[in-house]
Amino acid sequence: MKGRNMTRWRDPAKDPRQEPKSNVITAEGAARLRGILDHLSRVKRPALSTKVGEAAALGDRSENADYTYNKKELNRVIARIRYLTKRLDELQVVDRLPADTGKVFFGAFVSLEEEDGETLDIRIVGHDETDTTKHWISVDAPLAKALLGKEVDDEVTVATPAGETIYLITAIDYRDPAQ
Known part of the structure; x- marks a missing residue:
């Protein structure tokens, strides 16, 4: 039974992706992440919201490739903003x-x-x-x-x-x- 949703089973105890990551970051790294978050929140998300609104106003959304693409891109940006916000709250900045x-x-x-x-x-x-x-x-x-x-x-x-x-x-x- 193969399909696109099938993945290989991994033992959680031996999977390196399950290892805990340290929550430290340098001051420059934290500033870079905050800059990315700021750009996504203030520039990218509003621009994509405008594009989605304009594409939705054109009519039938089921066959509107511009609407579909921009909506997916907007959802990706929102997910990235959510991840960065959560991650920045968890991180400990080492600045000395x-x-x-x-x-x-x-x-x-x-x-x-x-x-x-x-x-x-x-x-x-x-x-x-x-x-x-x-x-x-x-x-x-x-x-x-x-x-x-x-x-x-x-x-x-x-x-x-x-x-x-x-x-x-x-x-x-x-x-x-x-x-």
């Missing part, structure tokens, strides 16, 4: 440096060196602000969990799909990401 800046904590920029000499520069951020292009990883990621509390010149072993990888911490920095 840790007491010991010589160790890896949330918000740190960390330079790592692999066994083969390649370097990797990452930043540990909240779940909502991860960005693979900038090498910003979630504090919930296995690499970030292994790094937390470590110092410069410490070795960290991380299990990867290709096997275990050993990293050497070469630098820890807490700076403004805009720099």
